[in-house]
Amino acid sequence: MSEHGRSSNEFLSEAQEVIEAFSRNLLELDSQQRVGEHDPDLLNAAFRAVHSLKGLAALFGATQITSLSHTLESTLDSLRLGKLGLTQQTLDVLFASVEMFQRLLADFGDGGADEVDIAPVLARIAALSDGGAAAADSTDLAGLDESILGVLTEYEEHRLRENVRLGRRLFRVHASFDLLAIDVGIEALKGKLKEYGEVITYLPSADGSAEDRIDLDILVGSDCALATIVGGVEEGGVTVHEIARTRAVAAQAPVAQEEDSGHAEPARRGGRAPTGSGSAEAVAPPQRGVSVEAELDDDYAADVGHGLIEPNESVSLRSVSQTVRVELSRLDRLMNLVGELGVVQANLGVTADAMRATDGTSDLLRDMIGHLRTMSRKLSFLQQGLLDVRMVPLGQVFDKLARVVRKLGREAGKDIRLSISGAQTEIDKLIVEELSDPLMHMIRNCIDHGIEPREERIDQGKPAAGRIDLRAFQRGNRVVIEVEDDGRGIDWRHIRDAAVRRGVATAVETRDMTTSEVLDFIFRPGFTTRDHATELSGRGVGMDVVKTNIGRLSGMIDVDTAPGRGTRFEITLPVTLAIIQALVVDSAGETFCIPLNSVLESIMIRQADIVTVEGHEVISLRGKTLPLLHLSRLFGTRAEHEYPDAQRIYVVIIGLAQHRVGLLVDELAGQQDVVIKPLGTALRSVPGIAGATELGADRTVLLLDVAALVDEALARSDVGATSQHPEAPNHGA
Amino acid sequence: MAREAPDLWHAAPRGGEGFATEEDYEHGYKREVRHDLQQYIAFRVGSERYGVSIGDVSEISMVLGITPVPRTADFVQGIANIRGVVIPVVELSTRLLLTREQQPPRPRLLIVRHEEELYGLLVDEVYAVVTIAPEALEDAPAALTGARGDYIRALARDEGEILIILDLTTVLDARDFVVAGARGIGR
Numbered sequence: 001m002s003e004h005g006r007s008s009n010e011f012l013s014e015a016q017e018v019i020e021a022f023s024r025n026l027l028e029l030d031s032q033q034r035v036g037e038h039d040p041d042l043l044n045a046a047f048r049a050v051h052s053l054k055g056l057a058a059l060f061g062a063t064q065i066t067s068l069s070h071t072l073e074s075t076l077d078s079l080r081l082g083k084l085g086l087t088q089q090t091l092d093v094l095f096a097s098v099e100m101f102q103r104l105l106a107d108f109g110d111g112g113a114d115e116v117d118i119a120p121v122l123a124r125i126a127a128l129s130d131g132g133a134a135a136a137d138s139t140d141l142a143g144l145d146e147s148i149l150g151v152l153t154e155y156e157e158h159r160l161r162e163n164v165r166l167g168r169r170l171f172r173v174h175a176s177f178d179l180l181a182i183d184v185g186i187e188a189l190k191g192k193l194k195e196y197g198e199v200i201t202y203l204p205s206a207d208g209s210a211e212d213r214i215d216l217d218i219l220v221g222s223d224c225a226l227a228t229i230v231g232g233v234e235e236g237g238v239t240v241h242e243i244a245r246t247r248a249v250a251a252q253a254p255v256a257q258e259e260d261s262g263h264a265e266p267a268r269r270g271g272r273a274p275t276g277s278g279s280a281e282a283v284a285p286p287q288r289g290v291s292v293e294a295e296l297d298d299d300y301a302a303d304v305g306h307g308l309i310e311p312n313e314s315v316s317l318r319s320v321s322q323t324v325r326v327e328l329s330r331l332d333r334l335m336n337l338v339g340e341l342g343v344v345q346a347n348l349g350v351t352a353d354a355m356r357a358t359d360g361t362s363d364l365l366r367d368m369i370g371h372l373r374t375m376s377r378k379l380s381f382l383q384q385g386l387l388d389v390r391m392v393p394l395g396q397v398f399d400k401l402a403r404v405v406r407k408l409g410r411e412a413g414k415d416i417r418l419s420i421s422g423a424q425t426e427i428d429k430l431i432v433e434e435l436s437d438p439l440m441h442m443i444r445n446c447i448d449h450g451i452e453p454r455e456e457r458i459d460q461g462k463p464a465a466g467r468i469d470l471r472a473f474q475r476g477n478r479v480v481i482e483v484e485d486d487g488r489g490i491d492w493r494h495i496r497d498a499a500v501r502r503g504v505a506t507a508v509e510t511r512d513m514t515t516s517e518v519l520d521f522i523f524r525p526g527f528t529t530r531d532h533a534t535e536l537s538g539r540g541v542g543m544d545v546v547k548t549n550i551g552r553l554s555g556m557i558d559v560d561t562a563p564g565r566g567t568r569f570e571i572t573l574p575v576t577l578a579i580i581q582a583l584v585v586d587s588a589g590e591t592f593c594i595p596l597n598s599v600l601e602s603i604m605i606r607q608a609d610i611v612t613v614e615g616h617e618v619i620s621l622r623g624k625t626l627p628l629l630h631l632s633r634l635f636g637t638r639a640e641h642e643y644p645d646a647q648r649i650y651v652v653i654i655g656l657a658q659h660r661v662g663l664l665v666d667e668l669a670g671q672q673d674v675v676i677k678p679l680g681t682a683l684r685s686v687p688g689i690a691g692a693t694e695l696g697a698d699r700t701v702l703l704l705d706v707a708a709l710v711d712e713a714l715a716r717s718d719v720g721a722t723s724q725h726p727e728a729p730n731h732g733a
Numbered sequence: 734m735a736r737e738a739p740d741l742w743h744a745a746p747r748g749g750e751g752f753a754t755e756e757d758y759e760h761g762y763k764r765e766v767r768h769d770l771q772q773y774i775a776f777r778v779g780s781e782r783y784g785v786s787i788g789d790v791s792e793i794s795m796v797l798g799i800t801p802v803p804r805t806a807d808f809v810q811g812i813a814n815i816r817g818v819v820i821p822v823v824e825l826s827t828r829l830l831l832t833r834e835q836q837p838p839r840p841r842l843l844i845v846r847h848e849e850e851l852y853g854l855l856v857d858e859v860y861a862v863v864t865i866a867p868e869a870l871e872d873a874p875a876a877l878t879g880a881r882g883d884y885i886r887a888l889a890r891d892e893g894e895i896l897i898i899l900d901l902t903t904v905l906d907a908r909d910f911v912v913a914g915a916r917g918i919g920r
Binding site for chain 2: 336340590634635636637677678679680681682683685686687688689691692694698699700701702
């Protein structure tokens, strides 16, 4: 028994854990049983715990534990199948068996003297099965399609009958998952569905889906109305249908999937008859992968580990884990290399041009130029491929926010519904990481300041539950994220008074401001309207931090509010920061890059086109007033009112949404893909500069921070965003 | 620069290891080999000799392609690209309130590591590696107070000459890099 001695400690600690889990399940079942209905999942978990204990004990030759858990297992199976009613007496016996397990374990640890007599407990367990047989399942399942019933396991069928017996409605939730993210997707959906009812089974869908996607039908029993469930879970390819039981429903499950239905019942895995497995395998291997992935619980892992399960399942395990986790810094290094390759390629191009100038006839040169062209094409594929690798769906951060909403909502005593759309919108992983904090802050603001307490909402004729919408979508080459609540909105008068009170602006200054200008105060550092900080927010570090963080991602944030009806924040972000297309411009002898995604257009004007409004230079562009900003003056590189060529002034119109500013530069030097490099801690906060980049010929140039420049222009002149009050005094810094 | 050669020789066993001197050869290693000696890179800015700990210096490079950055303090010469990494370049004579030498014959970029980031220090000439015993270090005299005094960590006596040991924490204080007024312009 040297084998025994060596590994018995391992067994003891593992068995101890399982028994403790079993005991916790029982305790919870006990408290539920006292108040009425118990959670079938708990019974299931208890069943699985005992099942793994059995396997574990058999492996280590703990015969008494094996036979006790074997007996217990059948009892728990009857319980979860409803063949046996869960009563206090049953629970008493179950708790007695927990104590017996503990004694057996202690005995096993002492060397197994076999002093413990398990017969009395076994007898009590056996008595349970004799006496309290519950009524057999006789619920009418007529109306449910045979194609469903045919693939259900005994347990699933029992749960289905239970749901029907309790008068619950049945729903078929159809969802489509990305093969690579299916485990996350299913868990998320399962989590949501559990709020509404019970997930009875997963069925692979017959609908032809793309190679890399898997469609599932999920059978759900719930007391809720169809609309409620739809509102809660329907998004991004998830659809919900109610199954009318009076008439036949359309076929949903293609083939009897012994493999698939088996997953809900690990007990059957080991000894499952091979019937049907051949056909199932022929149908679609990925679907088997799904089921394993979705139900890959500790129990199953334990079973595999102890050889209780035939390793045929491992085939499907392999099929879903064809992903690699990569550190972002490694991708950054690759991206940098690609960027540097781009520089090399540009330099090669220059050399080739020079060669052509001296000897344009050489065949070799023509060959080289051809190869160069091929290389630059491949290089751009490589670059695009690397960018694609960095892209992740925004759903990652949205899921986190959903949990925050639930938690904060409960803490604030407010009932809040979060509706998410566009979770599949993809954005650079780095941006997603940087986005969670600002979004979290905005959500906190919605809950703390926005959504009114329940009574107040009812008084105003609003639905009792507050609503927060989180939307994402792609607009051009930028991603827009909207956070909207249906709360009390922001009262601009309130903001104005607070601004005056805190000395941010004077009463005279605020008198002529537009509402949107007043609203901009919320983005000022340290600005708060609250006199007392709450647990959630109101400490005066809020929207300014949000704005700074988003600005750092070359994004912009806008606010739109209607008192009494809600507030909407709109964040506009670039899809990636790793590599961008830039417009190269010259100003006062220096070269700068402007991210092309914030350039609306470039025009050429003459000095005579520039007019002055209230001391601010503007031009008229298609009937609209466009404020001008001299890059050279902003950066102090040239004196006022000095143009290198008064007849040829280039204006790069930058901005986002309604904010537009014309940036005056000396020369437009073309477009280029550039890799952005950070400037480091010391220079990070230079206003208007977002970073640096390498152009060809070893030139390092600065990349402009368009969001900051637009802000600066708006702060300096009131003829900016809306053009509504050109006569308003300057309130800027 | 007669002492340049022995000093460079001393530089070979890096990391404060003890080493033998000519004295040791003469007296037959009677002296205890010291382990507390520290090495500094000595360089010239204007007419003064400065030093930074050799552990802080990552490399010494020629001065090439510095891109000016607007809205930064006057001592910020700009940014340089050192093998793909963009680093700020500090014009040390301005930072240390010295008169700037026009066209020094051998300017160098001393690349130092400070708080996990690289910075370039523009100096007029790099001399050598010098080894200094702790007892040869003294605090900056009180008379040297004011802005300049803040940048001095200690004074070292090196064979009769004074070496001013720089305090990189104050010289490279990130708060000084961006012009105070410019910071407030953006909202």
